[in-house]
Amino acid sequence: MIFNSLTGRKEALVPLVPGRVGMYVCGVTVYDHCHLGHARSAVVFDVIRAALIDRGYKVTYVRNFTDIDDKIIRRAREEGKTSEEIAAAYTASFHEDMDRLGVKRPDIEPLATGHIPDMIAIISALIEKGAAYSAGGDVLFRVKKFSSYGALSKRSLDEMLAGARVEVSEHKEDPLDFVLWKASKPGEPAWPSPWGPGRPGWHIECSAMAMKHLGETIDIHGGGHDLLFPHHENEIAQSEAYTGRPFVRVWVHNGFLNINREKMSKSLGNFFTIKEVLARFDPEVVRLFLLSTHYRHPIEFSDQNLRDSRSALDRAYRFLDLLERERKDASSPVHGGGGGPEDGGTSGGDLLEQVRRFEDRFDEAMSDDFNTPIALGSLFDLVRDLNRQIVSERSLGRSVPTELLGRAGEAVRRAGRILGLFQHDPRAWLEGPGGRDGDERRREVERLVAERTAARKARDFALADEIRRRLEEEYAVVLDDGPGGTIWRRKAEEGSGETGKSGGEKRGNGEERRGEAGKRGNGEAE
RNA sequence: GGCGCCGUACCCAAGUGGCUAAGGGAGCAGUCUGCAAAACUGCGAUUCAGCGGUUCAAGUCCGCUCGGCGCCUCCA
Incomplete structure (x- = not known):
């Protein structure tokens, strides 16, 4: 089941072509580094894609x-x-962020500038059909010609007009009409078109781009909830006016990432870039954090929440590490740990049952509108159950x-592959980052641990404790x-501070606020 | 002003009509341990913002109130 913003309820996913799913997600505008809100959207759809593939699509x-x-x-002008150059630089920045977050590349990453002829073709056809008109070098979509306009955002034309925040431009026949093609001013990038540059x-x-790569009707179209109106509403209008067929079967919108209860934007x-966050938290910690709330609900960014996620992830890795060590112990002759395959016994049966139950619950959760919080809950149930058995x-x-x-x-690893978690070797994760000084550090730690083991054997606990303290x-x-x-592991380090301390203080100046300052809460209370 | 979302334990967060209200984090106590850590065990919401209503039965449906937020303008 998958929640469809268009119908407002969960539906079974019925792809146009059985067994195949075409999925289009609105990406980013590459004019700056991305913030964590962009990461949420990317991670959410990364997981949705993986879950669908896992289900055999x-x-x-x-x-x-x-x-x-x-x-x-x-930005270029500035x-x-x-x-x-600007677009290339921030595209690279985006890719870097996604790679670090373990977000897999889509099958196709089209560029708007690579599809100008396709757009011109659609726009021309829309004009021919009377769904659009050119005026002063612009081409506008005639919203009133599209009777079901507002179906996605559930608002009527009257309501939208009443809102009165629609920009009324000189060329528009109607305030609600939106731009399909925009005449460039001298010096601005321009492409030739039937309506001028x-x-x-x-x-x-x-x-x-969606229709070019996925056909006239696509199975899933996603994006942040803020794109629902007007962006997606307009996409529907222009696409369906063009093809006469349904544009999208299921609309999927992810909720916002908030900071201090406000949308990060x-x-x-009030944003933190992905790079800023990754400087303080491991990518998997960030992913676990992002997946610990259902994708349609708002999620609150805070240091505490990230730290909680780190603790939870550590617990999972400790468990995976325990599994591996138990395996080695059981198969080592020194331990002779009896646990041969035939040793099944009663607990073995229970255990198998628990693993199966986890798999079922996990799949069920993911199949129910990608309910990652429940999926994670079932995973931690398994962790507890198995820890208990082992003890x-x-x-x-x-x-x-x-x-x-x-x-x-x-x-667990299969679940992790879908969620993009547990991709590290458990021991490596627990011992902490290696890197340039990693090996040196590791050798020294191992040496001290051995020294302490010897001290313990000699029952010199004072020395043993001293070594522990030093470590x-x-x-x-x-x-x-x-x-x-x-065994040893790194202490859960405290974040290095700066980024999180302020907890989302707004950035005072910055180009983003230009002309926007004071739009909200600028102190002039009524 | 229009449309819509949310309010569950100290924090995060599932649950959408019916077994004891998942799970994570934090805390306290216990078991284990030379001491620790981890793990395990126990404690922790007679209660789901408040008030009414529907129902044999409501956190879950309906109405109202309070509080928070989002979209209506570029925005994941």
């Missing part, structure tokens, strides 16, 4: 770049560069059959004496 995922637009032009309006590019200036077997002098340990680990203070390493020897 052949998915074609298209996500565009808006690489020509007023903001890009403005920096004395070309629009192309100009550039595409924002909405037409998505229609053109460029125009409010109880241990107390009986036995170990859990290695096959089942492997089966459990695989189940914690100098290496931020915490020790864990277990039946299989001493």
Whole structure:
């Protein structure tokens, strides 16, 4: 089941072509670095795509770049560069962010500037059909000609007019009409067209790119909730007026990422870039955080929430590490841990049952409108259940059959592949980042641990404790004496501070606020 | 002004008519441990913003009130 913004309820996904899903998601306008709100959208649809593939669909995922637009032009002018240079730079920045977040590349990443002829073709056809008109070098869509306008955003033409915030331009026949083609001013980037040099309006590019790559009717069209109106409403109008067929079967909109209860956005200036966040938190921590709330609900960005996610992720990795160590122990002759495959016993049966139950619950959750919070809940249930089993077997002098340990680990890893989590080796994750000094640090830690083990053997606990203290203070390493020897892991480090402390103070100046300052809450209360 | 969303324990967060209100984080206590850590066990909402209503049964449906937010303009 998948929630469709158009119908307002969950529906079964019925692709146009059985077994294949065409999915288009509105990408970003490449005029600046992306903030965490953009990351949410990308991660959400990354997971949706993976869940669909897991369910056996052949998915074609298209996500565009808006690489020509007023903001890009403005930015280029400010920096004395070309629009192309700006677009290229921030496209690269976006890719870097996505790669770090483990967001897989879509199958196709079309550029608006690469589809100008397609847009012109659509616009020309719309004019012929009387759905659009040219005026003063612009081409506008005649909204009143499209009777079902407002179906997606559930508002009537009258209501929209009553809103009175619609820009009334001199060329418009009607205030609600929107631009398909925009005449360029001298010096601005321009493409030749039947209506003179100009550039595409924002909405037409998505229609053109979606239809070009996925056909006239696409199965899933997604984007942030803020795109629902007018962007997606306009896409529907122009596309359906053009083809006469339904444009999209299921509309999917992700909720906002809030900060201090407000939407994180460029125009409010209350954003943290993905790079800023990743400087303080591991990408998987960020992903877990983003997936811990259902994709349609708002999620609150805060240091505390990120730290909670880090703790939760550590718990999962500790569990995965335990599985692997148990496996080694059980198969090592030294331990002779009896847990051969035939040792199944009663607990083995329970355990297999628990793993299966987890798989079922996980799939069920993901199938129910991609309910990642429930999916994660089922995962942590499994963690608790298996930890419990392992402890109880241990107390009986036995170990859990290695096959089942492997089966459990695989189940978690499969879930992790869909969510983009648990992609690290558990020991490497727990021990902390390697890097240039990593090996050096590791050797030193190992040496101290061995030294302490010797001290413990000699029952020199004073020295052992001293070494532990040193490891914690100098290496931020915490020790864990277990039946299989001493293991160590990095202490959950405190974030380095700056970014999160302010907790979303608005950025005072910044170009984003230009002309917008005071739009809200500028102190002039009535 | 129009349309819409949200309000669940200290924090985060599922649950959308019916078993004891998932799960994570934090806290406290216990088991284990030379000491720790982890893990496990127990404690923690007789209650789901408030008030009415529908129903045999409501956190879940309806109405009102209070509080927060979003879209209507570029925005994931």
